[in-house]
Amino acid sequence: MHVPDGFINAPVSVATGVVAVAAVGVSLRGARRELAAGGPGGEALAPMAGLVAAFIFAVQMLNFPVAAGTSGHLLGGALAAILVGPFTAVLCVSVVLLMQGVLFADGGLTALGVNITDMAITTTVVAYLVFRLLVKVLPRRRSSVTGAAFVSALVSVPAAACVFTLVYALGGTTDIPIGRVFTAMVGVHVLIGIGEAVITAATVGAVLAVRPDLVHGARGLSKPxxxxxxxxxxxxxxxxxxxxxxxxxxxxxxxxxxxxxxxxEPAAAEQDAAPAAQPQAAAPRRRSVRGLWIAGLLVAVVCAGGISYYASSSPDGLEKVAHDQGIDKNETDHASKDSPLAGYSVKDITDARLSGGLAGVIGVGVTLAVGSGVFLVVRRRRGGAQDPAGITVPGAERETV
Incomplete structure (x- = not known):
C-alpha cells in the first residue's frame, strides 16, 4: 500500500506530512516510556525494537497472492504494536517506510507523510485499540493474546484502506468517483488483511512461546x-x-x-562490626535475549535474502486498484529511481536472484542499524531506570542482548 508520487496533490501531502511529524514527535516521548516500562530489562528492548523494524522490512518483501492478478504484503503496524507497544510501533514502521522510500524507491518521497499516516499511524492505532479491547474480555491466557493479535491485524488493513480513500477524496489528482475507490480498496484489502492476521498471530505466538516477558501486549495478563x-x-x-x-x-x-x-546490649566494638558481618543480598540473575535476537535476525535475513525471490510478482492491492480505476494517471517518477538499490535489486548485478537477495539483506541491515540507533538514543535519554516510586536508579540491572 505504498502510495507513490503524484497520487495526492501538494496541499494534502503537506498536511499529512505535518500529521506524520507530529505523530512521530509524540511517539518519541511515548516510546521512551514504553522502553522504560520494561524495568531493569528495558535496555534490551531497544535492540529488540530495532529487530522488529528489520523483521517488518523483510516480511514486506514477501508478497503473497490474494486474488486473480493481485498480491498483498504485511503492513506491520499490528505486529509491532503488540510486540513493542503502540508508540514504539509507529517509529518502527516509520523507519521502514523511510528506508524503503530513500533507498529502494518504494513509496513516494512527497507521499512519505501519506504513507506514515496510513501505514504507520492508522494500522498501529486501530490494531492496538482492538487488541486491548479483546484482551480485556477474553480469558487471561496466552492463546487469547494470539487470537486478539489475529483479529486486530485483520481489522487494521481495511482500516488503512479506508484512510487512503479519505486522503484520496481530499487530495486525489484524478477525477474518479470516490465510491468506486472505496469499494475496490476495502474489498481487496480485506483479503490482504487475512494474510496480515496469519503472519501477525504466528509471529506473536512464536515469541510468546519462548519469551512472553518481551511481548508488550502480554504484560499484566498473568494471575497472581x-x-x-x-x-x-x-x-x-x-x-x-x-x-x-x-x-x-x-x-x-x-x-x-x-x-x-x-x-x-553488645559492646561498642561488637555494634560497629555487626553490619559488616551481615551477608549481602545476592544480585538478581540477568536474562539474556541474545538467542531470540539472533534467531529473529536470521529469520529476517532468510526472508529478505532468499524467500523473497519466490514472492508473488503481481501488483499489490493499491497498485491493482490504481491501475484498474485510473488513479495512477498522474503518477510521477520517483526521486530515487536511479538509486543503486531501486526496485529491491542491486544495480549492475545481472543475476536476478543474487541481486534481489543482496538488496534484501542490505535493507535488513540498514533498517536494523537505523532502528536500533534511534531506540537506543530514545532509551538512554531517560538517564537511568526508575523504580515504581519514580526514583532514578542509574545502576539498575539491565538485561543483556
Missing part, C-alpha cells in the same frame, strides 16, 4: 499466585489457618510471634 490449603490440613501451634470451608483460598496471615527475651 494464591495460597490454597485443604480444610483437613492440620494447623501447627502458633500458625493461622489459611483455608476456608470447602478448601477456598484465603489470605494467609502470619502468626504472631512471641517477643524475644531481653538481651544485654
Amino acid at each position: 499466585l494464591e495460597l490454597r490449603t485443604s480444610p483437613l490440613t492440620p494447623v501447627r501451634p502458633g500458625e493461622a489457618r489459611t483455608a476456608q470451608a470447602g478448601g477456598e483460598a484465603a489470605p494467609a496471615e502470619p502468626a504472631a510471634r512471641p517477643e524475644p527475651a531481653a538481651r544485654p
